[in-house]
Amino acid sequence: MTLLRHTPKDITERSALTINPAKTCQPIGAMYAALGVRGCLPHSHGSQGCCAYHRSTLTRHYKDPISAGTSSFTEGASVFGGQANLLQAIQNIFTIYEPDVIAVHTTCLSETIGDDLNQIADKAQQEGKVPEGKYVIHASTPSYVGSHVTGFSNMCTGIAKGFGRKDTPKTGKINILPGWVEPSDMEEIKRLTSMMDLKYILFPDTSGVVNAPLLGEYHMFPDAGAKIEDLKEIGGSKGTVALGETASGPTARYMDTEFKVPCTVLPLPIGLRATDRFIDTLRKVGGRNVPAVIDNERGLVVDFMSDMHQYFHGKKVALWGDPDQLVSLVEFLRDLDMLPVHIVTGTPGKTFEKRIAAIMEETKMPVPYKLKVGGDMFLMHQWIKNEPVDLLIGNTYGKYIARDENIPFVRHGFPILDRQGHQYFPTVGYKGALRLMEMILNVFLDKADRESPEAKLELVY
Numbered sequence: 278m279t280l281l282r283h284t285p286k287d288i289t290e291r292s293a294l295t296i297n298p299a300k301t302c303q304p305i306g307a308m309y310a311a312l313g314v315r316g317c318l319p320h321s322h323g324s325q326g327c328c329a330y331h332r333s334t335l336t337r338h339y340k341d342p343i344s345a346g347t348s349s350f351t352e353g354a355s356v357f358g359g360q361a362n363l364l365q366a367i368q369n370i371f372t373i374y375e376p377d378v379i380a381v382h383t384t385c386l387s388e389t390i391g392d393d394l395n396q397i398a399d400k401a402q403q404e405g406k407v408p409e410g411k412y413v414i415h416a417s418t419p420s421y422v423g424s425h426v427t428g429f430s431n432m433c434t435g436i437a438k439g440f441g442r443k444d445t446p447k448t449g450k451i452n453i454l455p456g457w458v459e460p461s462d463m464e465e466i467k468r469l470t471s472m473m474d475l476k477y478i479l480f481p482d483t484s485g486v487v488n489a490p491l492l493g494e495y496h497m498f499p500d501a502g503a504k505i506e507d508l509k510e511i512g513g514s515k516g517t518v519a520l521g522e523t524a525s526g527p528t529a530r531y532m533d534t535e536f537k538v539p540c541t542v543l544p545l546p547i548g549l550r551a552t553d554r555f556i557d558t559l560r561k562v563g564g565r566n567v568p569a570v571i572d573n574e575r576g577l578v579v580d581f582m583s584d585m586h587q588y589f590h591g592k593k594v595a596l597w598g599d600p601d602q603l604v605s606l607v608e609f610l611r612d613l614d615m616l617p618v619h620i621v622t623g624t625p626g627k628t629f630e631k632r633i634a635a636i637m638e639e640t641k642m643p644v645p646y647k648l649k650v651g652g653d654m655f656l657m658h659q660w661i662k663n664e665p666v667d668l669l670i671g672n673t674y675g676k677y678i679a680r681d682e683n684i685p686f687v688r689h690g691f692p693i694l695d696r697q698g699h700q701y702f703p704t705v706g707y708k709g710a711l712r713l714m715e716m717i718l719n720v721f722l723d724k725a726d727r728e729s730p731e732a733k734l735e736l737v738y
């Protein structure tokens with residue numbers, strides 16, 4: 278904390294130095310996506326250190342054990358390539374741990390060497406190292422490009438490539454790509470889709486895997502996640518609804534091109550209007566009416582918004598994180614008449630700036646805002662020092678700024694290392710919108726209760 282007090286207010290142009298990045302590395306996303314396939318063990322093709330870091334980051338976020346294999350590169354593999362290590366690993370893992378699927382992702386090291394996962398996976402198959410009815414899928418995830426979101430997206434495409442087929446008979450189901458959201462969010466997306474009376478295949482699906490209930494018995498592969506028999510049918514679905522342009526867009530377009538399953542790519546259903554879009558798309562793609570119970574859930578959000586509008590109106594917000602979350606959060610904040618004035622994502626990408634600009638224009642943002650793609654937390658802190666805000670929204674790394682500047686802080690995004698709740702309670706859908714508003718309102722009112730003079734302490738807000 279003390280260190281951050283030395284963050285200077287004067288901003289110097291930096292082009293080759295990142296300080297406190299607002300992203301992490303690709304394989305973490307690939308590992309998280311792979312955990313959303315039932316019976317799947319993620320496998321890190323690189324050194325043990327990478328795998329330990331990725332597993333521990335996921336474990337710290339979910340407070341659940343995260344299993345993954347590693348090719349355990351040493352000097353030899355680093356010079357001559359990791360093919361022998363991976364072939365041995367595939368054989369050992371299927372023999373000892375008996376997963377149904379091994380999902381291999383690369384690391385900086387194996388990418389730099391140039392290991393060809395297609396070729397190694399084929400060789401494993403030819404040499405009989407993949408037992409009958411078992412699968413090896415893979416994704417290339419070099420961490421010196423993109424971010425954890427890119428890695429998630431690449432593994433989603435790896436899942437589609439690994440299981441989808443062109444000539445699948447039509448099933449009438451809908452593919453749903455949830456994007457990088459919490460397991461609680463995936464559960465909520467499934468609940469809403471079921472309420473629309475639709476048959477769907479949601480993948481990846483980490484609900485019940487990384488937030489498994491404690492029932493007294495450990496299962497390395499919980500009875501949860503997208504089923505292989507369903508994944509084999511994705512090519513026969515009548516449409517794909519992809520949530521989040523960055524995390525889900527590429528996979529949806531791959532399935533559109535390869536399997537001729539038409540796709541609709543939407544922002545993550547965070548907030549009122551984004552959830553409306555999701556429900557409306559399900560209605561159109563699935564050919565169903567929206568049931569009254571969903572209308573009622575929506576009505577509660579509108580009720581909350583109008584009851585508490587005076588506390589949201591005009592408040593300045595700084596937010597950072599992944600592009601898909603930020604796009605929907607910014608729209609929701611604007612719908613609450615709040616002012617998202619500082620926005621940073623660490624994930625590179627060409628469309629983010631335009632998507633935010635479109636929301637700001639549509640909602641007639643009354644004050645200027647700053648936005649940085651590939652930015653970092655140091656810059657965010659400098660912006661805040663120059664233009665203070667009323668609220669921070671982002672991952673755990675914002676707690677230093679929150680403490681130093683005494684700003685209310687709502688944790689949202691990845692990773693959240695110092696609070697609980699994200700695994701269990703959604704922020705997507707109408708229920709998620711209620712929860713987000715509750716979290717924002719509570720940090721405002723807690724600050725008011727803490728700091729208001731005794732004579733002005735309010736009992737009723």
Ligand code: SF4
Nearest residue numbers: 302327330384385420
């Ligand atoms: S950045 Fe590269 S070397 Fe570092 S942990 Fe991630 S994959 Fe491994």
